[in-house]
Amino acid sequence: MDITIKICGQAGQGIQTVGHFLALVCREAGLFLMAVNDFESRIRGGHSFFQIRISDKPVHAPHHKVNLLIALDKKSFEIHQKEMLPEGLVLLNQAEKQGNKQIESIPFEELAEKAGAKITSNTVAAGAALGVLRAPMKLIEKTLSSQFRSKGEDIFKKNVKAAELGYDAVKDITFKWGFDWKTSESENILIEGSHAIALGALAGDCRLGAFYPMSPATGIMARLAEYSDDFPLVVEQAEDEIAAINMIIGGSFAGVRSMTATSGGGFSLMTEGLGLAAITETPVVIVNSQRPGPATGLPTRTAQTDLHFVINASQDEFPRFVFAPGSPEEAYETMSRAFHLSEKYQVPAIVLTDQHLNDSWFIIEGGLSAPYKAERFILKDEQIEDAFKYERFAIDASGVSPRALPCMGNAIVVASSDEHRQDGHISESITNRIDMVDKRNSKIPDMRKEMNSPDGYFADSDFLLLGWGSTRGAVREAVDILRSEDFNAGSFHFTDLWPFPDDAVEKILKGKKKIIMVEQNSTAQLGRLIRQQTGIGYSKAILKYDGRPLYPNDIVEHFKEYARLS
Amino acid sequence: MDITIKICGQAGQGIQTVGHFLALVCREAGLFLMAVNDFESRIRGGHSFFQIRISDKPVHAPHHKVNLLIALDKKSFEIHQKEMLPEGLVLLNQAEKQGNKQIESIPFEELAEKAGAKITSNTVAAGAALGVLRAPMKLIEKTLSSQFRSKGEDIFKKNVKAAELGYDAVKDITFKWGFDWKTSESENILIEGSHAIALGALAGDCRLGAFYPMSPATGIMARLAEYSDDFPLVVEQAEDEIAAINMIIGGSFAGVRSMTATSGGGFSLMTEGLGLAAITETPVVIVNSQRPGPATGLPTRTAQTDLHFVINASQDEFPRFVFAPGSPEEAYETMSRAFHLSEKYQVPAIVLTDQHLNDSWFIIEGGLSAPYKAERFILKDEQIEDAFKYERFAIDASGVSPRALPCMGNAIVVASSDEHRQDGHISESITNRIDMVDKRNSKIPDMRKEMNSPDGYFADSDFLLLGWGSTRGAVREAVDILRSEDFNAGSFHFTDLWPFPDDAVEKILKGKKKIIMVEQNSTAQLGRLIRQQTGIGYSKAILKYDGRPLYPNDIVEHFKEYARLS
Amino acid sequence: MNAVKDIFRSDYENQWCPGCGNFGILAAMKDAFIKLGLAPDQLLIVSGIGQAAKTPHFLKCNTFHGLHGRALPVATGAKIANHALNIVVNSGDGDCYGEGGNHFIHAIRRNPDITLLVHNNKIYGLTKGQASPTSDMGMVTKIQKQGVISEAFNPLAVAIVLGAGFVARGFSGDKDHLSELIQLGVKHKGFSLIDILQPCVSFNRINTHDWYKKRVYALKESENVHGDHTTAIEKSFEWGDKIPVGVFYKEKKTTFTDHINTLQKGPLNSVKYDREKLQKILSKL
Amino acid sequence: MNAVKDIFRSDYENQWCPGCGNFGILAAMKDAFIKLGLAPDQLLIVSGIGQAAKTPHFLKCNTFHGLHGRALPVATGAKIANHALNIVVNSGDGDCYGEGGNHFIHAIRRNPDITLLVHNNKIYGLTKGQASPTSDMGMVTKIQKQGVISEAFNPLAVAIVLGAGFVARGFSGDKDHLSELIQLGVKHKGFSLIDILQPCVSFNRINTHDWYKKRVYALKESENVHGDHTTAIEKSFEWGDKIPVGVFYKEKKTTFTDHINTLQKGPLNSVKYDREKLQKILSKL
């Protein structure tokens, strides 16, 4: 069973509240879910929706057809009518009956008032939705209890009443789909992408987060800030993104793992700082949560448009890591890994996410596990042969110099953004310059060894769909659909993007004739990158750049058209 | 005849003054010259030099061996001794004789005092150098007159005296090389790279230059500022680079062609503004004068390290022009063309230069010619069908919308950095987003047609050297040398880099087995770009990344090693 | 605006929250422009990014809606290109004093003839409620869990010590007074700052409309147009039970574009390309 | 420093011009650090880019020589990571008030316990003589052909109205006085600004050593440590025939890192990773 519920209305009407409640109930019941959060760059009015796909098996991408539409206003219904399945149902927030028998009118506010508080209208809506799905009222009560008990018995009771009223209002309605509801003791967790990213930072022992608010990245820092009282962690809102990146460089230089999160515009402002981290070999983690541009673009929408930008950002050349996780689990692990690798190699690490990953909700199987230790790569005086002669940029074959911290012993640490000698002081010498460029570049082979190869799924297929980042779930599901229709299709998903795993990719793609790029940009950035690094081109690109998440169906449709022609 | 004179000493000693005077005399004599300016990031002391290659034929690159060394201090001599030709001569600024018969000691300050003013010591040195070369004293006097007459008869006379004293001091010295001196009425001009760039801006009808000082770009704006009294031109020093790019966007929006010049660090800060120019389709010209990085790097040195950066800078994707001129003439023309094309297509144009091109001096054949007109691409009300219904981002097949200016008629001009409708107002609509991305991208085919193919030199050769930007002269000369030694070598020089002339390049390189990249970076950026765009790889890269200009000999040596092995 | 035709009406849908203080500012702007005799095609509004910065979409005018924090340099550039332009800048407290702080300082130093309206809701509205530079100490948000720990930025005092020639504060809840201030600001030759107290009904639960209503009082005419730094600065620090609005400081100064010799021949964007002049230079090299 | 061993001596070659005011500042710094009982390994100097910002290379200390304009955020980040650090920032007038103007404002608002020394030579030295934000009106340079037309930036006044707790001006030509100011600044708990008048012999032909010598006078002790904004601001505008140096304003304030709850448990960089704590959170999701 796999159904999609879409809750839609104006910003400020509580769409997310309804959706979040449904999600909690699903988690209680041991079901799985993937929900996308669609909203405009405004606080009230307009149009937005929260679209939940619920299934008894794990789901990783949204579905394009709607089984149950909860329309908080009439306009919403009109906008989404065409997405309805023929036997789907609409719950419309109004008193008057509608002529259309697919539509049930339920006055959410009115019922909420009956329940004793107009503010419970979202609970009415949730109750109605769950009623349609025939979820047991007990489960609903249990979830309401965990949500509202702490706010007082009265509020809790009113919400139970509201849920019941919504529930009852639909009791005579038949709905084609439903679940085998049970209370489950599953370890599954309900999590928003940005929450997974923030937790991954904690798992990477992050101590300082400096940032400037920017959608869709702000959620990550808000999540992180929640932990700042209990953890050795400071979240500081900077005056601008330039300050943010320079603060985390300062923090890291003085010994704590540090990160920032921003979107493309903020990342643009950080590019100079990126180079500072590089030449001073100061580890930092930068999350660039992509949204459509150029410039301000579409602040609350999704995109995969900054791959080449982040690989090449800042003047001159230097090693850096670039990752693009494809799921909340991967986001959690990638963040923790980014902190580890950034410190191990003393290079900046960039994690590319996007609005889709950040703002979507997922129920994931099992839980997340905290790493057993945080391996640090910092020397104390005792570990240095002669602390008085310590040189921060001492050259050896690995290119990674032993790192001491300022004012933590007799070792004097000197770092400069000018080209410098091994002792950190400025040098314009020709040989020193060559040595230092070579030193920094000499990290790359080891860094590349840390890179995971792209993840294959039916890797031997004739048609290979190649994607990266947040579209992982959609691409895999498209492969499943295509294979079920007898297409010989498989996929590779790229999470580790730079240093590019050249050899691995060449091996995978060599001789493949039908390589199909699936990307959320207009120029097939990964496709261009693969060609740059391996010489191998692609034969088709399925590109979606309207700012909306990629649905498996988008891929399937374009694939078939291509397969038909080729 | 082709000789190299190197004047070296500490910063502040007047090395450039000496060099510049020699250059003026050469120009008077109808000779050619190419001079590099080597200095540290400090104002006094240290070590710097000015190296002039003089020839009776045009020269476009420096030479690695020195015929005449003018050492203003002893350290300078020691540093450069190894570059001397066996029969070369050193004029050393000291009284005591040196044991070495290659060295002539001449006390420049002492003689200057004799001439009546210690400040003329540079003229003494120049007089001595010209004496060694047996330049006629008349020619020297003529040049002194044009330099000093305006400053008063006394100063002029003292300088003549100083030159004579220097001249006489070497009259018994024999020097192997010399020129057939004559006073010439040639139209040749002596010009510094950054001067050519500034003049190119004027030729492009530039009216506003806003910038923040940064080596090696400051010279361009200082040159431009010299014309701000006589031309309709404002040069404004901004508080930072972000202000600079936003100022020129404002200036251009209101109707004047505008530019900025910076180096990589400043360009980093401008990347967000670059995207603003792109989405508002406001023409701007940005000169990025490269120097080694990352970050502050080597402020007064040269590099070709930002090619991928400028092509990919700023979030999301949009059309832009990228040029990298290879000589002062090309710099002049490219600047003017950049202004023209930027306005024609309403896209940002980036001109990549570097310290080598900016700070070098050249005598170029013939002069520079001002364009006969500046074609503007701006509409007045009369040219708009219905000014009251004017839409700044109206879509047609070309992607270039008719452009009106704010407050210059009834047409209301609305531009936004958010994704917008044709009328300029914000839009989050799916179809509008797709239309606007397609609109902007649809300029690319026409833009690509404007691109010149790389310039071939013995294009059919087995070995092809590929270079871009300021190394043009060095690569060509290397080809000449190699051919004279019977290597079947030729070259292609890339000035027009983006939109990349894919087809032209593919045609040129297809089937070529021995492609050799010649670049001043550590990763062969053009090589990677060619592979990305055409799938064609290179077989060898000659890379110099020590911050010093590329000499023909650097290429020749590495080439031979490669040819020997392959 | 009852009788007068709303010539500044925009067909574009307003996106602010119902009850937002921005509506008062918008109304005052229209009123002021009409009283100043300006038409939409004589007005260029430059803005940054934020709720405040969306303003030019909601009235008819030439518009450059640029980057977050960068309205002032765009406006300065436009003024250089055509100093005949009437330029108004709409900015927010985050836009102007946070991201754009450096431009705020240096625009004042230049003194271009531009009127800057800062919609100061003491919060980041469009990004959903983080503290801004003007948020008072102690304000709790999702990011500032402990409450704001930085001193609130006093734009008026900073502008005055930087040498601004027109420094005022308005309140979105008093349209007529604000309209007057805007008129004075636009008429002032040189840079004029009007910092506008603006309730944000969605995210600022402290500095509400009522909160201001109880506190705001207009500076007396006599206190108004004084060229006396000291008193003006002192007044600008009055905050709490009583909050003054009005013109805090006024002084005549040569404007930026009046300073520049080249521009005295007329707007830069109206001069023709002169080949002869350039060729003369080239020939003399 | 005659008798005392120069423990801050750097083996690295000094790159300033002979006669530069920076030498006086360097000497005063060393003197102050020694008198404060600081050793090189107890001192972190953060700087931007410029002649001033090269300072930490020329004395022995832990150094972070960062980007042009960005020293203060680096210093703030380092202070968060380890608030036990003694941090001094060397910056220039261009570095701090030009490129870094926004950080200057907001560092003051935060009030981290950092001492900021601005080598104010009223010129861009390292880039060879363009006007800086503090250049006086009329100063002619290769860029400012017509002379500077923007109002000079008054760092002291701005710092005072922003709420800085220690605002002083020194002169590179008076080592002892400057050393005292630096000692006071370092001892002050919170952000301290010392703007230092520094002749640039290569590019600033107006504000020379002699020019200053004739004008500079020390504020009287009684004028010194006053918590009175108004007088301090007035004094800060005294410029021309008489130029005051000394402490203009002083006030005790809670510092940035003292405000942050988490840091009260000790420096952030000395806490161990705690798996249990994280696992508890993860298990409760």
Ligand SMILES: Cc1ncc(C[n+]2csc(CCOP(=O)(O)OP(=O)(O)O)c2C)c(N)n1
């Ligand atoms: C470079 C950059 N950083 C961050 C943002 C995100 N952003 C948009 S509006 C805004 C702040 C809004 O606050 P304010 O300027 O006070 O305006 P308001 O919405 O309160 O009117 C921010 C941080 C952005 N668009 N660009």
Ligand SMILES: Cc1ncc(C[n+]2csc(CCOP(=O)(O)OP(=O)(O)O)c2C)c(N)n1
């Ligand atoms: C982003 C960036 N922009 C510009 C520069 C070039 N730059 C180096 S130092 C300097 C200004 C120096 O002036 P100031 O800060 O007053 O220091 P001073 O040299 O006078 O001591 C500039 C503009 C740079 N390094 N980085």
Ligand code: SF4
């Ligand atoms: S969020 Fe605040 S400032 Fe923005 S429109 Fe709503 S009420 Fe106004």
Ligand code: SF4
């Ligand atoms: S240029 Fe000026 S500030 Fe820089 S070292 Fe020389 S004298 Fe000092």
Ligand SMILES: [Mg+2]
């Ligand atoms: Mg605000």
Ligand SMILES: [Mg+2]
């Ligand atoms: Mg300076």
